[in-house]
Amino acid sequence: MKKIRLALLSGGVSSEREVSLNSGKQVFEALDKDKYDITLYDPKTDLKQLVIDADKIDAALIILHGPFGEDGTVQGLLDLLDIPYQGAGVLGSAMAMNKLVAKRLYDGAGIPTPSYLSFSMNEKIQPSKIVDELDLPLVVKPACAGSSVGMTLVKDESDLQDAINLGFEHDDTLIIEKYIKGIELTCGVLGNDELEALPVIEIIPGVGHDFFDYKAKYVAGETNEICPARIDETTTKKVQELAVKAHQTLFLKGYSRTDMILYNQNLSVLETNTIPGMTATSLFPQSAQVAGYSFTELLDELIQLSIKEHTKQELRRST
Numbered sequence: 319m320k321k322i323r324l325a326l327l328s329g330g331v332s333s334e335r336e337v338s339l340n341s342g343k344q345v346f347e348a349l350d351k352d353k354y355d356i357t358l359y360d361p362k363t364d365l366k367q368l369v370i371d372a373d374k375i376d377a378a379l380i381i382l383h384g385p386f387g388e389d390g391t392v393q394g395l396l397d398l399l400d401i402p403y404q405g406a407g408v409l410g411s412a413m414a415m416n417k418l419v420a421k422r423l424y425d426g427a428g429i430p431t432p433s434y435l436s437f438s439m440n441e442k443i444q445p446s447k448i449v450d451e452l453d454l455p456l457v458v459k460p461a462c463a464g465s466s467v468g469m470t471l472v473k474d475e476s477d478l479q480d481a482i483n484l485g486f487e488h489d490d491t492l493i494i495e496k497y498i499k500g501i502e503l504t505c506g507v508l509g510n511d512e513l514e515a516l517p518v519i520e521i522i523p524g525v526g527h528d529f530f531d532y533k534a535k536y537v538a539g540e541t542n543e544i545c546p547a548r549i550d551e552t553t554t555k556k557v558q559e560l561a562v563k564a565h566q567t568l569f570l571k572g573y574s575r576t577d578m579i580l581y582n583q584n585l586s587v588l589e590t591n592t593i594p595g596m597t598a599t600s601l602f603p604q605s606a607q608v609a610g611y612s613f614t615e616l617l618d619e620l621i622q623l624s625i626k627e628h629t630k631q632e633l634r635r636s637t
């Protein structure tokens with residue numbers, strides 16, 4: 319069989335560059351070299367080369383996180399170059415990347431999400447008013463960031479202004495959200511037209527972490543992850559249905575992973591990731607493993623889904 323000429327994109331220019339490079343390395347190692355001829359592209363330096371090589375590329379794997387990777391920009395470039403790529407397109411990527419846009423869409427679709435206020439950089443913000451309205455503790459997060467970068471859990475009103483200042487270092491729009499204490503869950507979804515919800519993962523940040531912060535996410539052993547989550551069947555079903563609904567509501571494709579909090583039998587959705595972490599031990603690959611896909615098989619599946627979706631779109635355009 320002819321090998322698939324695969325462009326592996328990792329690196330990029332966002333604050334998650336190192337995470338992406340690390341994932342890219344692991345993805346490269348796991349890909350079946352009998353099936354793929356792989357060329358690596360780092361968008362920080364190699365975009366021109368990618369454009370030059372476009373005619374010789376059959377598919378791309380975007381292993382990038384954050385702005386200029388996960389937000390629809392790279393997806394738009396690949397669309398123009400007519401290269402299939404895994405996961406969400408321009409629209410879904412852009413909407414899911416912006417947590418404020420995503421929350422508005424969740425609201426519209428009846429998907430529960432923590433109460434929040436949003437602010438732009440030039441607005442006058444009064445911390446006491448925010449506390450009056452939402453109550454403490456609060457989570458301050460930039461609308462467009464990931465890996466908990468620029469995010470603060472605020473337990474005391476006197477810390478709110480600093481948290482706001484930090485958030486604005488990362489984006490000109492902020493969300494200030496009610497902190498929900500509960501069990502953190504995340505659920506992957508895989509497929510094009512027929513969506514498969516993967517086993518639910520329970521996330522337990524270790525001692526010293528109030529939430530799933532950057533260190534808890536990337537330092538080995540800082541977080542305990544249990545899959546399948548220790549929740550009953552009915553709750554599992556609800557989580558999986560909500561993950562599928564979030565995926566559809568944001569017009570996503572191929573795969574996604576939705577983060578939620580379970581509290582007093584209720585679920586609240588935090589966000590949906592369109593390019594979930596992709597090291598062999600990351601959350602999505604872990605739950606895919608429980609569902610029967612090795613990391614290598616998961617990568618095959620994502621590439622196949624992307625090629626099938628691209629062929630479908632091409633047929634539609636030609637009729």
Ligand SMILES: Nc1ncnc2c1ncn2[C@@H]1O[C@H](COP(=O)(O)OP(=O)(O)O)[C@@H](O)[C@H]1O
Pocket residue numbers: 432457459463464465466467469495496497498499502529530531577579588589
């Ligand atoms: N409203 C909230 N209530 C409780 N925990 C939260 C809330 N918002 C964020 N967190 C914690 O912060 C982590 C990161 O937040 P999230 O919205 O998923 O952004 P990202 O993963 O893109 O940085 C979550 O995994 C969770 O541990």
Ligand SMILES: [Mg+2]
Pocket residue numbers: 577588589
């Ligand atoms: Mg998250």
